[in-house]
Amino acid sequence: MREQNPLTTSLQLLWNGLPDPEKGPKPKLTLNQIVSAGVSLADAEGLDALSMRRLARALNVGTMSLYRYVPSKTELLNLMLDSVVGPSQQRLSSVDGGWRSFLTATVHAGRRLYLDHPWTLQANWSRPVLGPNSVADLELFMTGVRELPLSDQRKMDLATVLDSYAQGTARQEMMWINAAADSGMTDDEFWSYQLPTLEKEMTSGRFPMMAALDEETFNSTWDESFEFGLQLLLDGLENDIRRSERDSAPKKSKN
Amino acid sequence: MREQNPLTTSLQLLWNGLPDPEKGPKPKLTLNQIVSAGVSLADAEGLDALSMRRLARALNVGTMSLYRYVPSKTELLNLMLDSVVGPSQQRLSSVDGGWRSFLTATVHAGRRLYLDHPWTLQANWSRPVLGPNSVADLELFMTGVRELPLSDQRKMDLATVLDSYAQGTARQEMMWINAAADSGMTDDEFWSYQLPTLEKEMTSGRFPMMAALDEETFNSTWDESFEFGLQLLLDGLENDIRRSERDSAPKKSKN
DNA sequence: TGCGTGCACCGTACGGCGTACACCGTACCC
DNA sequence: GGGTACGGTGTACGCCGTACGGTGCACGCA
CATH class of the missing domain: 1.10.10.60 (Homeodomain-like)
Structure with missing residues (x-):
């Protein structure tokens, strides 16, 4: 010891x-x-x-x-x-619903965790040693992806990638919310105060692409961009899997 | 004023x-x-x-x-x-090489920025108002993806998603590096100190999946996981694009 | 030429922070 | 019943961001 x-x-x-302890005061x-x-x-x-x-x-x-x-x-x-980390009910129940719904639940749960506890995204945060809940989290993840035709190493990469994405999106969202809150305004007020300056600069000729943007360009909610990127990741993974199944398909005829 | x-x-x-200023000392x-x-x-x-x-x-x-x-x-x-933000040479020169190489360069540049200036990932960091370099960055991005069959809103979502990914991966990497450095050890020493405890717990029966992992499970470099996820994102996007081109293809016969 | 004024420079001080250290008092063991 | 190990905490040190106010420079104007 x-x-x-x-x-x-x-x-x-x-x-x-x-x-x-045995001795001393309680x-x-x-x-x-x-x-x-x-x-x-x-x-x-x-x-x-x-x-x-x-x-x-x-x-x-x-x-x-x-x-x-x-x-x-x-x-x-x-x-x-x-x-604060650790398997949530949502993910536990989706572990047998196929990899896509499991991974969706996983990334959603990750994002919710970071948004519910924004302090996890602040500070120096030198990543600590692995604790019991973190390991339980990994255990659940590995169970959820057990059917995927990927090496363990690739599965771990996947865990890293998905957590990075949840963390990154949550962090961006939190930063905007904080920026507004720190100045004592709402998100909309924050935008509207910046707009005059930005519009003046954008139409100055230095930023032609920016000047030509649609009205709705900045109208996405955080949920929408998050979903968009998540679908890209999962579609890409599906691709990967189909490819690796196609590659191993010829061997199937041996059976 | x-x-x-x-x-x-x-x-x-x-x-x-x-x-x-006009008056007073220089x-x-x-x-x-x-x-x-x-x-x-x-x-x-x-x-x-x-x-x-x-x-x-x-x-x-x-x-x-x-x-x-x-x-x-x-x-x-x-x-x-x-x-510290703003268009890099690498990205400027790849702006006409097709969307895939441009986006690859963009995300790589983002990641490098965060790794070169890790303090951008620390602290409260309530996101500031948009400055000239940030806007120039967006301008370049919009130029690089101008050919993509996506709405401006979707393109902006894409910018958010890719930056989230670069930020998330860089942050994870930085946290591990810091964790080791703060304790005054190398990354490897840090791992090796944890291993005994982790191995004991993993073989305790509470974490069967973890106990059964390959030897190389944790051997990926940060670069490798980063590349893996980036390819997933870009493959997913390619899917999206092909789908939207297929949908609009019938109209082509009108020409 | 000289002077008034507005600004650059910066020493001091205040209320916060993390935590080292030493002292006090408790409650168990023998 | 005395010794001892340990819990609780007051004080103090060296940091931090920054409010405040004093000092002296350099230009505009008389």
């Missing part, structure tokens, strides 16, 4: 939580209380609002008491992240 | 820079010097290292002098962001 592996304590906390808190209070605070007010002082106040303890449970704020964020 | 539009000053700075700096010093510092040491104090020291001025040029750190970040 006291190896020199520098990740030991992180891994220990993620997978086994705190060891329950702890006032549990690790879970701290982590979920952190998640609530970050969900409600953003990552900026999550300071150790505020979190401690919310839990009615002194600031430094938190450090009896968690070695640093970074480690707390790692725990918060793992606590 | 003194309207109550709350974005006026931001837009002014982005599009026109600072007005050159400014020691230019806006560009500040912005590019900020970019250099953030590139070299990350966004955390970019404090107003350090930036001022690097420029040999007092901390508060910076505020004569830039109203806040947030605004500085907006200017920095617009200063």
